Amino acid sequence: MIRYVPLPTEAVRAVQAGGPDANGQVPERRISDGGNPCRHCLKVIPEGAEMLVLAWRPFPALQPYAECGPIFLCADPCEAGGGEDLPEILASPDYIVRGYGADDRIVYGTGAVVPTAQLGEEAALRLEDARVAYVHVRSARNNCYQLRIDRG
Structure with missing residues (x-):
């Protein structure tokens, strides 16, 4: 079983x-065109709603594998999404999945572009590997961070 994990609420509230x-x-601060995925509520930010565009590093500390990139958030406080069901923001045909160890480094051999319909299954397979502590989901087109997947 897997669990889709949004950005931490405390960090989101700060920005x-x-x-x-x-x-x-x-x-x-920008206005959503209706296709911008909030990484906290894990929903698409409605067209015309105010949103934030910011740099995000989904790792606890700086190190060579700690990628940083652009993300979108609802400008107003939103409720954290996540859970066992595929979140609304994962609507592209495919995504990059990549396993990371407890040291927050890539576990080589775990990265792949997978169809969205197989995302949960592919993440679960990677999490069966004891070296993998969690999985990141990233855009297959722009490599933007979407969310984290943990063991359920």
Whole structure:
């Protein structure tokens, strides 16, 4: 069993309140075109709603594998999404999945582009490997971080 995990609420609230992003900058405020995925509620930000664009590093510390990249968040506080069901934001035809160890480094051989319909199954297979502590899901087109998958 797997669990889809959003960004931590405490960190999201800090940037929604104007705190700095991973690059030390204040998040940009933009208007959603209706296709922007919030990494906290794991829903698409409605067209016309205000959103934040910011740099995010989904790792606890700086190190060579700690990628940083752009994400979207609802500008107003939203409820954390996640759970066992495929989140709304995962609507593209395919995604990159990649396993990471407890040391937050890539576990080589675990990365692949997989069809969205097989995402849960593919993540579960990677989590069967004792070396894998968690899985990241990233955009297959732009490598943007989407969410984390943990053992259920």
